[in-house]
Amino acid sequence: MSEFRSGFVAIVGRPNTGKSTLINALVGSKIAITSPHPNTTRHAIRGIVNHPTFQAVLVDTPGIHKPKTLLGHRLNAVVGESMDSVDIVLMCLPADETSGGGDVFLAQEIAKHPRAKKFALVTKTDLISKEKLALRLAGINDLAKGFTWDEIVPISAAIHSQIDLLAELIGKSLPVGPAFYPEGMKSDQDQQQLICELIREAAMRDAREELPHSIMVTIDEMSERDEKGSRPFFDIHATIHVERDSQTGIILGHKGERLKDIGMRARADIERELNARIFLGLHVKVSKEWQRDPKLLQRLGFGEN
Template sequence: MTTFRSGFACFVGRPNAGKSTLTNALVGDKIAITSSKPQTTRHAIRGLVHRDDAQLVLVDTPGLHKPRTVLGQRLNDLVRTTWSEVDTIGLCLPADECIGPGDRFLIREIAALRRKPVLAVATKTDLVSPSRLAEHLMAIQGAGDEAGLEWRDVVPVSAVAGDQVQLLADLLVATLPEGPPLYPEGRLTDEPEETLVAEVIREAALEGVRDELPHSLAVVVEEMLPREGRSPDRPLVDVRANVFVERDSQKGIIIGHRGERLREIGTASRAQIERILGTPVFLDLHVKVAKDWQRDPKQLRKLGF
């Protein structure tokens, strides 16, 4: 009889190391938002991988970074709490970047955990030549040796091209304890729909904005209710959400000339929200200023951090 395994694995790494793209590739659907902007991920999003022999719960964490705000510190705390609780850690090290001080710091921190399987995942292999990849894999091995960390495996993958994603899933599953499924079959995430909807809006708002703005953006779904008086064959869900920024000048950037930018955000996010909810949606977006919210513990609580 085949042994069934179930458990938790988390992807950690510096900001923009490809963790969310890899989580989506393994789950087989989009559950974590992705962007080229650093620190896009702000929650530990759980994605569920269902197999005949296992159920793998993947936790996608924010990028560990040098915090400059209360929010940054809280995101780092979230990463450390997550990796202390999971069965297995996958450390993402992008192949198109050299192993740097931030990576070595992470490797040393993880080495201190002991007795936990750690896989080194060389992400974004589609962006480099075979010789550059070989160099990168040797550098990963060397960095592990230096920190006294014995990698369970070193796996090169490309989530975008689908290269070795299945192999990575097999290697992660092999580290899990025996046990029954933890979630019902068919579910892709345990995130509340409101969280997923807010993240989709934030992803649309991140597209094409200047570098200082991504960190200042937060989205809160205030209301998500079926429209009253609609016949069952013509349902409509009213979604009211607030996009928070830290300064009036940023509010202008998000709204755009005559509201054009905000309409673009609404159009881009509505299609994805309708896919999540499985019903047509009326999206009502408002932009508000919450002054310096990243540094204010009281406002952070209000915004869900």
């Protein structure tokens, strides 16, 4: 019988390269929120892949980007920290895009971590033809300066193509060791953090232009009702923070209809993930320029380590 293996796996890439969709596919549950808007991920979320022969702890990082705000600088720092002391780095490279300066920069950062195994994942393969995919795969080795890819794997997390193969390759590449987390645990993410992220995902849906990056959510109060029933019942009151007065109207919508819609979608997601009944009360607050305010960032969970 083969020895049990365990370790940490960093998932990196430019913004909007399919990292969050990949982590959800590997874990088999919604751990990281997804959005067509770049820089959706703000925390190094740990998803846990449990397998009879291995346990892989996945670190879903924010996308490396040219920072314009203090939050942007803090997010880039999270990526560097996430690649320290991991056993495998998975770099996501979209099949429907060509590699540019951002990918070259990230590959150079990966090269600074010689201990980690390095996988190039060509993501979103369902979006292009096999002929174009072959051309994209042919150019991947050019990114590896000072190292060699241990694996190059084309995948599509959206249709679960080659996800099982990737999981198998990850398991074989991890060092021998015991599990870090109990079997059945899918994330070490705080429950309230997950709730905030699900509300933020609902608020970002259909949002335009700069608004998605201006949204932050905090929990004001969360309590469990003392009721009999097969599922627990939680009362949750949360605040959606925006940066400018004009953005309040966008979130509220005509006569509050958009905020009501955000609440309905978020409540359905939260009830599914918590396996509980939920009362969700939302209100909107202007926290001016919170992405540039060190004190606000600290309060919202983005303080310097």
